[in-house]
Amino acid sequence: MWHHGYPMGAFAHGKVGCKTAAMAYTDFPPGKDSTEAFKTGFEKAGGKVTEAIPMGSPVQVPDFTPFFQRIKDAKPDCMYVFIPSGAHATGVMKAYGELGMRKAGVKLIGPMDLIPDNKLQDMGDAAIGTIVMGNYAVDLDNAENKAMNKAWHEAYGKDSYPDFMSAAGWDTMHAIFDAIKKLNGKVTDGQQVIDTMKGWTAKGPRGPVAIDAATRDIVQNEYAMEVVRKSDGKLGIKVLGTTNAVKDECKVLKLGRCGS
Numbered sequence: 001m002w003h004h005g006y007p008m009g010a011f012a013h014g015k016v017g018c019k020t021a022a023m024a025y026t027d028f029p030p031g032k033d034s035t036e037a038f039k040t041g042f043e044k045a046g047g048k049v050t051e052a053i054p055m056g057s058p059v060q061v062p063d064f065t066p067f068f069q070r071i072k073d074a075k076p077d078c079m080y081v082f083i084p085s086g087a088h089a090t091g092v093m094k095a096y097g098e099l100g101m102r103k104a105g106v107k108l109i110g111p112m113d114l115i116p117d118n119k120l121q122d123m124g125d126a127a128i129g130t131i132v133m134g135n136y137a138v139d140l141d142n143a144e145n146k147a148m149n150k151a152w153h154e155a156y157g158k159d160s161y162p163d164f165m166s167a168a169g170w171d172t173m174h175a176i177f178d179a180i181k182k183l184n185g186k187v188t189d190g191q192q193v194i195d196t197m198k199g200w201t202a203k204g205p206r207g208p209v210a211i212d213a214a215t216r217d218i219v220q221n222e223y224a225m226e227v228v229r230k231s232d233g234k235l236g237i238k239v240l241g242t243t244n245a246v247k248d249e250c251k252v253l254k255l256g257r258c259g260s
Contacts, residue, residue: 001033001082003222004111006249008080008133009041011224012109015241016131018078020048021109022071024064025082027054033250034082034111040255042080050076058084064095071106072099078107085113085163090122097126112136115227117161120235123227127235130227135220136164136206139236144170145205164206171204175211178202208245215251222246 012018021042025031031054039049051074056062071079079101081092096108108114112134115127138149138161148170152162179196180187187193199213210219221244225237250258 001030001111002037002248002250003135003218003220003246004133005034005037005082006041007222007243007246008109008111008224009038009043009047010045011133011241011243012038012078012080012131013042013045013047015224016078016107016109018042018047018076018107018109020050020076021078021080022050022074022076023052023080023082024055024067024071025052026058026084026088027056028058030084031058031082035080036256037250038080040253041249050074055083058088061087061091064091065099068095068099068101072101072104075104076106078109081108081110081114083113085116086119089114089116089119093123093126093130097124102126102129107131112164112225115225115237117163120161120227123235125229127227128229131240132225132227133222134164134225135222136167137223137225137237138162140206140223140239142203142205142207144203148205162205167205171202171206171209174202174204175200210245212247215248217248217251219245219247 023035025035035052042049053067055067083089083092092114108130110132112132114132115130117138148162175197178200179193182196197211199211201210207221212219221242223242224240226240227235228238230236
């Protein structure tokens, strides 16, 4: 959660022009982590979080309208939303569009969970202008991503799309096979396999990735991405900026539960 939320804070303040922001989140640990990360980065950059609104559990997609109406009435510059990706994301766009929040001056921002590639085409014009921070999108321009998309469409059809979980799966298998090769197929010792993966680096669909040798966390680029209508009529993203080699800032800064 910190990989996306923390750099989004600085980008929202410095590049999007958000001086104030409200946060709305699904009330479970990832939602709390994501909003804590955003708040930390946003306030460090000079922004002010005006309120934080929990929006129920991840089990059922709620009606987001009353939560978003409260934020619209408060008139922050931006609304940072975290939800579990999927049907919740479609619900967010529906409520945001129906309430006319963009026209009212409340920009929608958040982590990449807001615009999963396999749901994006169903979101309509309400999604246009949404700005997210994330490590992957179908439209990222690199050779590995083009190869994965080609293989994906061949396997599942032209109207099926990979998403950030697909990209993580691709890189995971890459790391596993690199470890197997390095150990000449001798993978009976689990600790040895883990040690072999420490410090692993590669290029994948989301760009350059690595496994931090000290924490065993992923190190990856984070892309600020805006939803646009492409020339072919489909929705896609435009990369606005890149933060290179992002680590888990919760651990880097030793904040909260990461401080022990």
